[in-house]
Amino acid sequence: MDTQYDIVIVGAGIVGCAIALELSRYNITVALVDSRSDVGAVTSKANSAILHSGFDAPPHSIESLLVQKGYKRFNEYCSSLGLPIEKIGGLLIAWDQEQLQSLPTIIEKGRKNGQNNLVIKTPQEIYSVEPNLGEGVLGGILIPDESITCTFTAPIAFATTAVVNGVTWRGGTQVQHIKKENNFYRLATNNGSIQCRILINAAGLYSDEIDRMVGFDRFTVTPRRGEFIILDKEARSLLSHIILPIPTKITKGVLICPTIFGNVLLGPTADNILDKNDTSTTIEGLENLRMKAVQLMPKILNVPITTTYSGLRAATEHSDYQLFFEPQSSYICVGGIRSTGMSSSLGIAEFVVEHLSEFDLKLENKINWATVKMPNIAESIERASQSSEKIKGHSNYGKIVCHCEQVSLREVELACEGPLPARSLDGVRRRTRAMLGRCQGFYCLPNIVDICSHQMNKTPEILLGIEEKGNIR
DSSP: OOEEEEEEEEOOSHHHHHHHHHHTTBSSOEEEEOSSSSTTOSGGGSSOOEEOOOTTSOTTSHHHHHHHHHHHHHHHHHHHHTOOEEOOOEEEEEOSHHHHHHHHHHHHHHHHTTOOOOEEEOHHHHHHHOTTSOTTOOEEEEETTOEEEOTTHHHHHHHHHHHHTTOEEEOSOOEEEEEEETTEEEEEETTEEEEEEEEEEOOGGGHHHHHHHHTOOOOOOEEEEEEEEEEOGGGGGGOSSEEEOOOOSSOOOOEEEEOTTSOEEEEOOOEEOSOTTOOOOOHHHHHHHHHHHHHHOGGGGGSOEEEEEEEEEEEOSSSSOEEEEEGGGTEEEEEOOOTTHHHHHHHHHHHHHHHGGGSSOOOOBOSSOOOOOOOOOOTTSOOGGGOHHHHHHOGGGGOEEETTTTEEHHHHHHHTSSSSOOOSHHHHHHHHOTTOSTTTTTTTHHHHHHHHHHHHTOOHHHHHTBOTTSOBO
8 A cells, every 4th residue: 555645745955854844833744755864965964054144146036035034934943943053244255356346236136135234344344354364355245144054953953843743754765756646646666655645846956857757847957066175173263254255147156164063164166067976076176175265365275174075056057946836736846946955945945835825735733833952063052062961961971982073972872863863874973073073083983883883773884884795885
């Protein structure tokens, strides 16, 4: 027998998880489906972790509307869900006359996007707050509402709250074929068949393929790879704002940004590629980032690199989000969500629920709906291993297993438990910060593998991705 739901959401990135969170408020049956074993495990985990205010979005676009909505709702949820936010502000820097002349236009665009607090700054004002910037600043704009947050915590918080409130999580489930039969969709997957009355496509990089499975052909996702460099924590004292370049039609450009973990991020590059699984970094890309960053802030050259990574954005041939509501087909498409996806996710979710009134589905609020607060992994807030109260309550909070990031044994144990537990080392990493520090797991990995092997009931070989013949996958 097929498992039947009122709604199935395909894709458990930050947008799919946000939609699941919103739908969990109602007395309907919902499933969140993803080919990966964990939520937020692809595009959503590999971005700049900036909560964008939307000042530079195309005015009157769907993206602009939903980034503004999402930014507001993200801040509203931060306390109840444990979403760390630091409103440090951004500085958009002009380095040549053409960029300087564009500042009034950017200010006007910001006002059209509801940002009325943007202020043009002189070179002297900029250097007074960012003395480590390189020579040649001609002016800039202060964007007070630009913030940094945790790209790991948000999708896990959204999905965990959804699951606790009755949404079914079906990880490791890849949709292979979709067929409409009478009033239901039948989704053929590698884990059996699923039926639903309404299908929501939030499949990110694969949203175009799901759209075609349903019978449409409206856009094509061309992965846009962005490479990043993470600098050691000693770089954090070099700057106090997000240092932004003048954006272009293709990219927001290379920025220098503090992270919620106390590091500094450089990036991204912007290269269109064909392979939706290619998250490799390149010598050329990383060298280009480093050269640009050194021009912006020369002292960065003296700071060690902690790690590098790349993420893929679901770019399409269109300049705006690809949102389609098809009541006659009982289908909603949420595609083409690019670098502003984290900022707009809760706005998109609200928008989707608003449009469900056009569908033949009655939404009744649950009486006992509740949020789930995530453990803190931000540097600016007291960590569990620093809390005498927590250590008094459970001694394992005082036993450090990852010394670079000060992660305790108890935090790793808890990451493997609960309604949405980690099922891999990557899942533990995103829930605790373990293995993200200077040594990148060189010292703590064996101990963490032993702990997770016991907690997950998996062999160390499976956790490490090592086949019986000894080859690493």
